[in-house]
Amino acid sequence: DVQLVESGGGSVHTGESLRLSCETSGHTYSPYCMGWFRQAPGKEREDVARLDRDGAARYAPSVQGRFPISLDNAKNSLYLQMNSLKSEDTAMYYCAADCLYCDDPRDACFGYWGQGTQVTVS
Numbered sequence: 001d002v003q004l005v006e007s008g009g010g011s012v013h014t015g016e017s018l019r020l021s022c023e024t025s026g027h028t029y030s031p032y033c034m035g036w037f038r039q040a041p042g043k044e045r046e047d048v049a050r051l052d053r054d055g056a057a058r059y060a061p062s063v064q065g066r067f068p069i070s071l072d073n074a075k076n077s078l079y080l081q082m083n084s085l086k087s088e089d090t091a092m093y094y095c096a097a098d099c100l101y102c103d104d105p106r107d108a109c110f111g112y113w114g115q116g117t118q119v120t121v122s
Helices: none
Strands: 003-007 010-012 018-025 033-039 046-051 057-059 069-072 077-082 091-099 117-121
Touching (some): 003 091, 018 033, 018 091, 018 117, 033 077, 046 069, 046 091
Parallel strands (some): 010 117
Antiparallel strands (some): 033 046, 046 057, 069 077, 091 117
């Protein structure tokens, strides 16, 4: 069974940085679309960043230029470097994998989800 485990969340101050990691296990890496999502209390889940099989990245306008997404194939791990953090970035962050095409806008495109890691910016 495929498992995604996020780590790297925490509490930081405005302007600081965090690096989220998503380690995948239980399968041989499948070069489909992977991504990061977030959900703040009382708000809908938001698509933060996606990375496709060719290495092309897509970002939400709110994080463009601040949150580069990357993948380490050797470690089967996905990363989100979060720079210049703002209070509005506070949310639970989720890793997702196994979407066939990053162009598919549906969250349901992703077959596997992690349990999330909390990021709090004050």
